[in-house]
Amino acid sequence: MEVMSNHISELKVYDPFLLAGALIVCVTGAWITMRLVTRVAQTHGRQRLGWYCLAGMAGASFVWCTHFAAMLAYHCHAEVHLDPLRTGLSLLVMLGAMPLAVMLAVRLYGRGGCMLGGAVLGLGIASMHYIGMAAYRLDAPVAWNGLLVAVSVLIGVGFSATALMLALRPVNPRREIETTLVLVGAVAGLHFTGMEAMRVVAMPQHMMTAHDNGQFLALGLSVIGGTMLMLIAGIASFVIDGSVRQESYEELHRMAMSDGLTGLPNRISFNERLQNEVSRANRDGEQFAVIGIDLNKFKEINDTRGHAAGDIVLTTLAERFSALLADGEFVARLGGDEFIAIHRTSDSVELHGFVERIQQALNQPIPIEDYVVTSGGSIGVAVYPVDASDSETLISRADMAMYRAKTDPHHTIWYYESTLDQNMRERRALGEDLKTAMANGQLSLFYQVQTVVATGEISGYEALLRWEHPERGAIAPPEILQLADESGLIIKLGEWVLQTACEAAAGWDDNIRVAVNMSAAQFLQPRFVVAVQENLARSGLAADRLVIEITEETVQRNPDRALAMASSLQALGVRLALDEFGGAHSVLHMLRVFPFSKLKIDRSLMQQADTDPVVAQLVRSILLMGHALRISVLAQGIETRGQFSIASAEGCDEGQGYLIGHPAQSAQAADMTGLGPAAGSIRAVSSPVFSPAT
Template sequence: MVPAMCGRRCHDHMVHPLSGAAGVYAGCCGPAEYSAYAVFVCGCCGGRAGGHRHRHHQQEPDGASPRRRRARPCYCRNALFRHVCRGNSGMYAVEFGEHMAWSLPTIALSLLLGIAFGTLSLQCLLRSTNRHREFLATVLFVAAIAGLHFIGVSAMRTHMMSAELMATGNAPVVLGVALAITTLLLVATGGNSFSIDDATRAESYERMRQMALHDALTSLPNRVSFNDHLDQVIEDAKEKGTQFALIGIDLNKFKEINDVRGHAAGDVVLVTIASRFTEMLGEGEFVARLGGDEFAAVHLTSDPDELKAFVARIEEAINLPIPIEDYEVTTGGSVGLALFPKDATDKETLVTRADLAMYRAKADPLRTVAYYEPAMDETVREARALAADLKTAMEKGELSLHYQVQTAIATGEVFGYEALLRWTSPERGDVPPARFIPVAEENGLIIPLGEWVLQTACAQAAKWEVPFKLAVNLSPVQFFHPDLYRLVKETLEKTGLAPARLELELTETSIIDDKQRALEIVRRIKELGVSIALDDFGTGYSSIDTLRSFPFDRIKLDGSFMQGIETNSDAAAIVRSVLALGRTMNIAVLAEGIETPRQLEVLRGEGCVAGQGFLIGRPACAETLGLQPA
């Protein structure tokens, strides 16, 4: 029971504006019985508690004339409104005796804007890669709140209405619509959040899957993905009776590029080649990076012509020059193929035999592609065993140096010796350099091997009684190694050998791939006072431009030109031309491979300055040659 004051002497009703429920007066100006609803309407005047201000009928106390009685306001909005508003929320808290109406299209618009801007805010925060994404998400979220609130407020309309109109029952409809809209908003927001969360989970899962199955640097499938793919291909081939080729790919000069140019340049090479592989792939073709500079490919066809075309595309991808900053590098590569089911019917054997074919191509300077052959198994096993034995020989001191004399052809005077590496194995006997040097290059042993040769030869030559010139060969890998300059400089300082006594011999293949870099290395070494000789001239890619560009001190004519020089006029003409070229360019020429007196006589007659060969002297250790310490 709450007192509600009314000045009418009648038993009217207080009508609730939403439900239509009424409380009945117990007596004039007495307490009104009513149900505990939010707002009541005065039945005598139509005014609602908390509604508009109005003047009521005059109150007539007992025994008083109506003309003497003062008019006073209805108290409906005083005690009753203050009590009811404490229990209200939202827009209904601002009702002051007016009827509220809602524009449903405007409400729908506010909801749509709120959901739209809220969704954009979450999308911007979760998916955008823009560095300002947090600021943009905040702006969109504020727009969502502002749109929902202010447009929602504009949907409210207020109208004056009487108690009779309020009693018609339209107020419950408004409440129902409000509840429905609120429920719709909650459901839509929850559904949108669930959708975004589900999409985010799917995106995260896909990102993790991408990281697990793809190489981080090149984005190519990695070894795990390759194994899964190969398992599936083998299973399908067995079921359908089809054939396919497994192709192993190894970059020939990747380690050299890493050593000389740095790992950043190596990464550029890998990314560029991987991009080329991706662009060239067609239907039924697959390429993965297994690690380092090794790749593997699968080609699903039994057509030999299609397979050859695919291999040709691989060769093109690895042989094209790769620009790195202001220079270009070329890696080249070796490709080995094994066929299913011809060469193997299980994954492990197939992979092994593709590797064997690849290593055969790598060991053969005349070809870059090799198909698996049964004889390769034994050849590769022997090469691997030889590499292991060579490493052991370096550790146990089984290597030694022999020296071959170099003389002036006109007088026979000795002016120098070339240091030659020898390996005498307790199990294998004397292993020729032509056999173990390529193995050392393929297995990363050539750098420590070359350092040992240079340091040992300089140390021995520094002790000779006669200061003969010392010639030492450099492999292509050793020549481009970034520590070569430091090695030569420190070796000369440590051993005490005069720089003018040392001559470093380069092969033509050492300089042809990167002439600019090779020229820089040659110039730096010559600054130390060391001589540079071009070895095996005439067997590679040398040109007059190369001789003109590089400051060579000597040309060493390859021994193959000595064959038939006595009787073959063409061979003699070639030797004569090289000697004339040397005189013209002021570069001394040394002829290698002199084995007969007639060859020596022809060279002397053509004006050759220096010679070296079995006729002049066979390689031997320093003690045998009488190169005694001073």
């Protein structure tokens, strides 16, 4: 009874301003710290190290500030002194515990890593709290409740582990709130449970010596203000990084959805737009058209002018397409020289107008440095839901119409119709039959004899492909090759023909050759020479007994590669033949069909005519051919009297070159030939038009 009369049990009293400030810091700090922990888990390398430091600093500062401000908010009827060494030590404990806990949770991941990290964080908060309380020196007896101390530690560990687990899960608004509240529970729960575990026994003589609340209020608010500045810096870093990430994501999304060369939407973007248009059409009862676009001369431009010129063609057309688009219209590049468009309308007149605008864009000349090209294109149109009831079928039918336009010499625009579908199905079925025929050995080679005309002696045989279809009968070789090309079987078919012909010829007499026709795709592929070597070695056929036949079209498709292949085959000893010379696609056919009135021999031939007998004979052949076709022949580049003599002796009709006259600004000045009328039968004509070729 006497003890009770001399000791007064102290009631917990807190300054509301400091307590409110501590709560604001705690909630704000918990939110930003957990968001920073999430960001740590999402990054790697040096960037992760930076987020580690920021998360550790923000977490340690808000936990310590919450404890310190709440501790200063506590009023007791006793003299209070703050030990600066222990106060600083409590902050250092948090600066070590927070980053370590985050590292364990992120690096180990899973429940085990979060539990271990939670234990480190909870024990760190507890150590910080009780070291800080030891720095809060009271001039009065203090009693501790061991059970509540243990409970406070368990609260800190359990809530910390839960907060880390939540922070490493996918982020959403609800998850952010849960994570923040749990970490607030860990910090505030441990602090106030720990405070409740402390009992100050105020002696009567200490009742009048309470600490200076005003001084502690100022100190606490200063600490809160400084910590809030640090947290604001953390928030700013997080927001800036989020903004940069969003901008980067948008840029990556734009790149993923756009064609790198032209900037038009790509195939992914088109598929997304197409699905939206289908949904809209189904919902609103509207129609839209898909327009397939394929350039007609793009490969020719690439081969003759180079890939840089091809890129200019693509980018120019992309700019034109973009400029002609109106509301409800869309153009994308699928790859190569393929474009595709969408036009939303139920008015056929509007659709025809849009297609005509595309055609005009394709047919307009494209300037490239000092020359001009015109690409042109084939256009196929299919309308949803008239021509198809789903997106895949719609695209397929637009492709059918485009393919029909590509094969039609009179129409470059084709609208889908049901007969196209039937024709395409038959074509595809025949292509499948060809695959089956190749797999089952239903193809065969026939051999047509070649003889020496003068003696009748057999010189060789040409291998000819044959296919007897079980239902359609004999399929013509050109159609077989076209089907193989469309089905992607042309290389495999060519290899089979080459192998079969070599094996057959190996059993013939040693002086008999075998001639094999090769498609452009087969001849121009990089490993064609290797394939020839392998077949010769496998069959035992001598290289000079194999003749590879190619057409002018093959050479024109890629002259440089064709020449390289021809040279490599010649080095092996394989013979090379030019097939279909004078045929429908040859220069001779063009000379015979076109109404040319003059044939000009190139300067490069005339420059060698007086030094190379082979070239001189070639010039004579050209003159004979021109006269046979009743076309006047002009020799360009005549610069020596020897060249002039050859042209004159062979009956060349006209001549042009420095020997005859130099380019001048007027016809009178250019007419300065010193050859005289008796120099030969050639009629010397000086041209007033400047031409570097002369």
